[in-house]
Amino acid sequence: MIGHTESLDGGFPDAVTHAQTVFRAVMDAMAQPGTLGVVEVPVAPPAPLGIAAGALLLTLCDHDTPVWMTTALSKSALPGWIGFHTGAALTNTKADAKFAFVEADAPFPSLAQFALGTQEYPDRSTTLVIEVASLEGGKPLQLTGPGIRDTATIAPRRLPETFLRQWADNRALFPRGVDVVLTAGRRFIALPRTTMIREMEV
Known part of the structure; x- marks a missing residue:
C-alpha cells in the first residue's frame, strides 16, 4: 500500500503549467550551458531520485519516450510513479532509451551504450539525467562551446x-552523441553534446 501511495503522490499539482515552467527552464539551460537552472515548482519524486531529476522526468517523458534507469531506481517506487504520471514505458536496453536517469553515487554507465543518433537524425539520441552530490564544491571545470x-x-x-574521458569521446561524435543534465536538489546544469569540458588548475 505504501508503494501504491508513493506512485500516486508527488507529481505536479498543476501538471500543464508546472511542466511548461520546467520546460522553459530546461531550454534556457540547454541554450546556455553551465548556467544554473532551478526547479521552483512543487514536486516530490520517490527516493532515491532527487527533486530536479523528478521534475525533468515529469516534464520530458511521456508514452512516446522509453526510459532507462539504474537498478536502484528500478527497485524503488519510481517505475510506478513514472507509469502513473507520464505513461512512459521503461526499457532495460540503454540504446532504446530516449531518457536515462542515474541517481547520485550510482555506478556510472558508459555513455557510448546509449542511443547516439545518426548523421541524418542526430536527435534520435538519449538524454541522460545524472544526479551528483552537489553542483558546487567539486573540481572546477571549464566549459566552452556554443551558447557560452x-x-x-x-x-x-x-x-x-x-x-570527462567519456564526454570527450562523446563530443568527438558530433553531430551524434548524447546530451547530459546534471542535477542536485532543486538545481540543474545542462551539458549539450557541443560543449567542451576540461579540468582547470586548482
Missing part, C-alpha cells in the same frame, strides 16, 4: 571519475 560567451565554470561534486 568566452568560458563558463562549473564545479559539480562527486562527478563520476570516468565522466
Whole structure:
C-alpha cells in the first residue's frame, strides 16, 4: 500500500503549467550551458531520485519516450510513479532509451551504450539525467562551446571519475552523441553534446 501511495503522490499539482515552467527552464539551460537552472515548482519524486531529476522526468517523458534507469531506481517506487504520471514505458536496453536517469553515487554507465543518433537524425539520441552530490564544491571545470560567451565554470561534486574521458569521446561524435543534465536538489546544469569540458588548475 505504501508503494501504491508513493506512485500516486508527488507529481505536479498543476501538471500543464508546472511542466511548461520546467520546460522553459530546461531550454534556457540547454541554450546556455553551465548556467544554473532551478526547479521552483512543487514536486516530490520517490527516493532515491532527487527533486530536479523528478521534475525533468515529469516534464520530458511521456508514452512516446522509453526510459532507462539504474537498478536502484528500478527497485524503488519510481517505475510506478513514472507509469502513473507520464505513461512512459521503461526499457532495460540503454540504446532504446530516449531518457536515462542515474541517481547520485550510482555506478556510472558508459555513455557510448546509449542511443547516439545518426548523421541524418542526430536527435534520435538519449538524454541522460545524472544526479551528483552537489553542483558546487567539486573540481572546477571549464566549459566552452556554443551558447557560452568566452568560458563558463562549473564545479559539480562527486562527478563520476570516468565522466570527462567519456564526454570527450562523446563530443568527438558530433553531430551524434548524447546530451547530459546534471542535477542536485532543486538545481540543474545542462551539458549539450557541443560543449567542451576540461579540468582547470586548482
